[in-house]
Amino acid sequence: MDQLAKQRKEEQNRELKERLMQLKKERNAIILAHYYQRDEIQEVADFRGDSFLLAQKAAQTDADVIVFCGVHFMGESAKILAPDKTVLIPDERAGCPMADMVNAEGLLDLKRKHPKAKVVTYINSSAEVKAVTDICCTSSNAVKVVNSLDADEIIFAPDKNLGRYVQQFTDKKMILWEGYCNTHDLLTLKDVEEMKAKYPNAQFVAHPECRPEVAAAADFVGSTTAILKYCRETDCDEFIIGTEDGTGYQLRKDSPHKKFYFASKYLVCPNMKVNNLKKVVRALETMQPQIYVPPVIADKARQALERMLQVQ
Numbered sequence: 001m002d003q004l005a006k007q008r009k010e011e012q013n014r015e016l017k018e019r020l021m022q023l024k025k026e027r028n029a030i031i032l033a034h035y036y037q038r039d040e041i042q043e044v045a046d047f048r049g050d051s052f053l054l055a056q057k058a059a060q061t062d063a064d065v066i067v068f069c070g071v072h073f074m075g076e077s078a079k080i081l082a083p084d085k086t087v088l089i090p091d092e093r094a095g096c097p098m099a100d101m102v103n104a105e106g107l108l109d110l111k112r113k114h115p116k117a118k119v120v121t122y123i124n125s126s127a128e129v130k131a132v133t134d135i136c137c138t139s140s141n142a143v144k145v146v147n148s149l150d151a152d153e154i155i156f157a158p159d160k161n162l163g164r165y166v167q168q169f170t171d172k173k174m175i176l177w178e179g180y181c182n183t184h185d186l187l188t189l190k191d192v193e194e195m196k197a198k199y200p201n202a203q204f205v206a207h208p209e210c211r212p213e214v215a216a217a218a219d220f221v222g223s224t225t226a227i228l229k230y231c232r233e234t235d236c237d238e239f240i241i242g243t244e245d246g247t248g249y250q251l252r253k254d255s256p257h258k259k260f261y262f263a264s265k266y267l268v269c270p271n272m273k274v275n276n277l278k279k280v281v282r283a284l285e286t287m288q289p290q291i292y293v294p295p296v297i298a299d300k301a302r303q304a305l306e307r308m309l310q311v312q
């Protein structure tokens with residue numbers, strides 16, 4: 001971007017931010033932003049977080065309007081946990097390909113085949129899928145959730161990589177759905193080895209949505225929040241990051257003196273990036289697009305989400 005274009009963009013962003021502050025007050029709204037959002041959105045968010053923290057914030061807020069900057073299933077979870085609030089998403093095309101890999105019918109079929117198993121569904125799933133789920137989980141609590149259940153067999157959907165990761169910390173038999181995150185699953189061991197050769201002093205941290213061989217090569221494996229904490233608190237100055245590139249915003253904010261190298265240039269979720277500041281402002285101006293979940297589905301899905309929030 002040349003200097004003039006950069007100045008124009010900054011000016012535009014300043015105006016958008018002012019308009020946003022005014023609209024937030026008028027509507028009594030809060031902005032929740034996932035760590036994978038563009039920097040310009042994370043800058044204006046009331047809360048930045050992973051899907052677990054943002055679900056908690058949605059359930060607790062006094063605001064009338066929640067602008068959920070993330071992908072569709074996150075907005076749905078917010079609406080399910082806060083049914084009286086208006087939940088807006090800046091762009092309704094922001095979906096999650098992994099969430100689309102599982103449907104309620106398929107999950108019910110699997111349940112029929114394994115009648116003794118309990119169903120644990122990753123929060124990255126539709127409301128319909130959550131409605132046929134015993135309990136949800138996120139990457140930050142998946143192991144705890146699985147081990148909290150009174151069952152020897154667990155049907156785990158949709159992320160097979162996260163399921164395999166959990167299998168290392170439980171004696172329960174994991175029956176895995178064949179889903180995966182398009183972004184994290186692209187990272188290969190070869191990519192990681194090349195980065196390690198280039199930055200021999202850096203520690204490699206990975207998200208459990210990465211392939212098992214990639215996670216096995218990591219110095220630390222954890223959810224986005226756990227990765228942020230690890231990089232902040234560990235006595236090391238350089239890290240190779242094995243998760244989505246939007247986390248760079250918080251990593252640099254937490255530790256401006258440390259160096260972060262993303263393990264691959266493909267660690268970008270295009271769905272997360274369709275949201276931008278302009279769309280956040282427009283959503284609050286027009287109060288569209290709104291998330292709607294049919295109450296009969298929301299009531300069942302809520303049980304699975306609330307059970308998850310109770311697991312400590």
Ligand code: SF4
Nearest residue numbers: 096097181182183269
């Ligand atoms: S990063 Fe992966 S899991 Fe997250 S929204 Fe994008 S595709 Fe879905």
